[in-house]
Amino acid sequence: MQRNSVVFGMLYGVAFPIIGFFIFRLFFQMFSDQKNxxxxxxxxxxxxxxxxxxxxxMCIIPVQLFRKKWMYEAMRGTMIVVGVWCIVWxxxxxxxxxxx
Numbered sequence: 001m002q003r004n005s006v007v008f009g010m011l012y013g014v015a016f017p018i019i020g021f022f023i024f025r026l027f028f029q030m031f032s033d034q035k036n037x038x039x040x041x042x043x044x045x046x047x048x049x050x051x052x053x054x055x056x057x058m059c060i061i062p063v064q065l066f067r068k069k070w071m072y073e074a075m076r077g078t079m080i081v082v083g084v085w086c087i088v089w090x091x092x093x094x095x096x097x098x099x100x
Contacts, residue, residue: 003071003074004071004072004073004074005073005074005077006073006074006076006077006080007077008073008074008077009062009066009071009073009074009075009076009077009078009079009080009081010077010078010080010081011077012059012062012074012077012078013059013062013077013078013079013080013081013082013085014081016055016058016059016061016062017055017056017058017059017085018055019055019058020054020055020056020058021051021052021055023055024050024051024054024055025047025048025051027051028047028050028051032047045093045096049089049093049096052089052092052093053089056082056085056086056089059078059079059081059082059085062074062078063075063078063079063082066078
């Protein structure tokens with residue numbers, strides 16, 4: 001597979017947020033109480049929403065690496081997937097935005 005291709009960037013755009021999601025969920029579960037309370041005192045949906053958003057933001061790493069190596073097609077593929085992840089995140093959590 002050619003490294004400077006949209007498909008290669010899409011694979012990175014799918015892999016990085018999934019790995020990041022599990023890392024951040026592990027972080028939130030490690031530092032939260034054993035009573036099922038959230039790390040920051042908010043509801044558990046806040047932790048899930050934040051972990052998903054941070055996982056999507058982890059795509060900054062491959063995008064910057066692709067930019068430094070002049071791999072603009074791979075960067076384009078990653079950003080396409082990031083856009084899809086953001087739309088899915090917004091649709092999934094739209095009812096919980098102003099419910100504190």
